[in-house]
Amino acid sequence: MPAAERPKRRLGKNGDGAERHDAIYRHISDAIIEHRLKPGARLREDALAEVFGVSRTGIRKILQRLALEQLVTLTPRRGASVTRPTADEAKDVFDARQMVECGLMPEVARRITAADLRGLRDMARREREALRAGEQSAAIKLSAAFHERLARLSGNATLAEFVGRLCSRSSLILAVYGNTGHLGCESHDHDDLIRFLEEGNGERAAAFMSRHLKAIEASLSITEAEEEAPDLHQIFSG
Amino acid sequence: MPAAERPKRRLGKNGDGAERHDAIYRHISDAIIEHRLKPGARLREDALAEVFGVSRTGIRKILQRLALEQLVTLTPRRGASVTRPTADEAKDVFDARQMVECGLMPEVARRITAADLRGLRDMARREREALRAGEQSAAIKLSAAFHERLARLSGNATLAEFVGRLCSRSSLILAVYGNTGHLGCESHDHDDLIRFLEEGNGERAAAFMSRHLKAIEASLSITEAEEEAPDLHQIFSG
DNA sequence: ATCCAGGCCATTGTATACGCTTTCGTTGCC
DNA sequence: GGCAACGAAAGCGTATACAATGGCCTGGAT
Incomplete structure (x- = not known):
């Protein structure tokens, strides 16, 4: 046997x-x-x-x-x-993304190539398609992958890896605090961002990324009500 | 037995x-x-x-x-x-530190308390003493601990942990590319930094931190000469 | 009927044993 | 004399077995 x-x-x-x-x-x-x-x-x-x-x-x-x-x-x-992220952790993660991802944009705008732009557009397109097809799972993963790919274009592997982890954790945060049916990233946001990068305008790209992330964070309903018996509420309400 | x-x-x-x-x-x-x-x-x-x-x-x-x-x-x-960091990794690490540690300074200056300042001064003092006593090992560790502690004062645990890892890797980089007898952080640099933070001047603290990190990076002799047989050279020269 | 206590079960933590790959030394051949 | 190939040994990768702990259920007492 x-x-x-x-x-x-x-x-x-x-x-x-x-x-x-x-x-x-x-x-x-x-x-x-x-x-x-x-x-x-x-x-x-x-x-x-x-x-x-x-x-x-x-x-x-x-x-x-x-x-x-x-x-x-x-x-x-x-x-x-x-992991069930706490509200504090959620804030830390988005603050970190704000600092790192926005800070990376100028360098990305400087180094980006035509092939990179094509790749990014392809990713954004697939994300849009997944969103339209109602495949939330795929859309979430593609969105995180988009942000990580973007960071990787800066040429700094260490920071890119860090961004990748932050995006993974963000996905977890969305699962806990996100409103159902409302995905983190608006579909056209990424396309707009690509346009700024194509123009080589790192400053505008950074500003747009900042707004983009703020919008995601604002869409969350962060309420850390339960303290001692959170599991039961979570389970029975979900 | x-x-x-x-x-x-x-x-x-x-x-x-x-x-x-x-x-x-x-x-x-x-x-x-x-x-x-x-x-x-x-x-x-x-x-x-x-x-x-x-x-x-x-x-x-x-x-x-x-x-x-x-x-x-x-x-x-x-x-x-x-790990033997490559020259590229060394650059990435210091670029990352530049972005994160400097970016954190304003928030640190905003939140720092008298007790925090005492703790930092104590660490800086111990670092100076270790340096003067010729205890390089202790000085290196204390220097890394100082930078991590500083980051932790920002209140962002995620970024603080990241800085801690960057400092650990920096220590490795110093071991490979640092000139013997020349420690990364000048002893009085940290004291100056503390003064700016005490004044609540986050911008100057950030600028000083930037120079501080640049000075450390500049003190390295980054030469990635050997490609295929680096171990022998390293071992026999060290 | 409810609460507490004791034992059982489920699940993780740790150690040991075995198989495989890689490497270094030796030997034989060119 | 040098190079290549084979063999032995050492160290890593994986699985399995055992031990300990915490939760859960049941039984008894109040």
């Missing part, structure tokens, strides 16, 4: 050890960012291990990585669950 | 599992930041496991965490080694 019925697993284990882990990481990460796994959802190691056909060891590694990126919360003896 | 001569280990394992790991993490992290472990140094799992009296499992977890903070590099089948 053990060796006979799963020969492919052994094969997969040998061939692509590290890649498999990375793929699983991306699966879980995407599920969180796309709100398929909602904040507060528990992530049991055994269940994940069985689903992805690996041992708990690998799952633990991935869960730890997600915890360091603050997408999941690891409580000492209770296991892992999707 | 196994059970009789180490009863404390059993005890320690039961009482403070998570804390022990955190302590080990800090030990290794400090050793890297203080240049006791130099860039390129290999970190064998077995050796670390034996030194700290835990199993390889725990060491792997810690190594992974350090890898995500980019203090150590994890090459697939070769194990862990202290």
Whole structure:
């Protein structure tokens, strides 16, 4: 029974050890960012291990990585669950995005090429299409990817990675504090931003990005009412 | 031999599992930041496991965490080694610090209290003393701690954590590209900065921080000469 | 009937064991 | 004499097994 019925697993284990882990990481990460796994959802190691056909060891590694990126919360003896950002954290994240993303715009405007502009337009188009098709999950992920790609065009890998994490956390924040049916980024905002960058006008791009982020933050309904028994309310109201 | 001569280990394992790991993490992290472990140094799992009296499992977890903070590099089948930052990474890190730390100064100047100022002066004093006593290791760590503390006073935990990581990586950069005997931060610089903050002059503090960081970066001798065989040169020249 | 206590179960934390890859040393051949 | 190929050893990657802790359910007492 053990060796006979799963020969492919052994094969997969040998061939692509590290890649498999990375793929699983991306699966879980995407599920969180796309709100398929909602904040507060528990992530049991055994269940994940069985689903992805690996041992708990690998799952633990991935869960730890997600915890360091603050997408999941690891409580000492209770296991892992999707992080539920607090109101303070939400403010910090958006303040950080305000500083970094806007600060990056001038450099991006300076370095951007025609090929980059094409890529950005393509992403914005796909995002619009997903939004129109009602695929919220895809739209959310594409929006985050757009912001990260933009940051990456600055040439600063460190800051780009940081922006990527902030965008992931923003997705979590939207899941908790966002009004349903109202996505974070307006669809035409990104197109306008691309136009400013095409003109090489970094200052206007930065100003527009600032307004863009402020608009997203303003659309949130941040109420940290419950203090001691928040889980029940959240679960039963949702 | 196994059970009789180490009863404390059993005890320690039961009482403070998570804390022990955190302590080990800090030990290794400090050793890297203080240049006791130099860039390129290999970190064998077995050796670390034996030194700290835990199993390889725990060491792997810690190594992974350090890898995500980019203090150590994890090459697939070769194990862990202290990260040797490239010239590009060094530039990115200092550009990022320039943007974030300077951008934070106005808010810090706005929120700083008398107690905060006392704490900062104390840190600056200890740093000066360590520098005068020739304790480079301690001085380097205190300098990084000063910058992180400063960022934390902004009230933005996310950005403060980011600055902390940038400072850790800066320490690594100094180890590779810094001229021996010339520490990154001039001792009186931090005192001057504190004065501007005390005056509540965020703009001047930001400008001074900018010069401060530029001075550190300028003091580096960034030469990425070796491409394929850098290890030998580095080791024999150091 | 409700509350407290004790035991059971579920789940994580840790260690150990095994397999595989990589690397270094040696030997043989050119 | 140098280069290449093979073999052995060392170290990492993964899985499995065991131990400990916290939550939950049940039973009894008030």
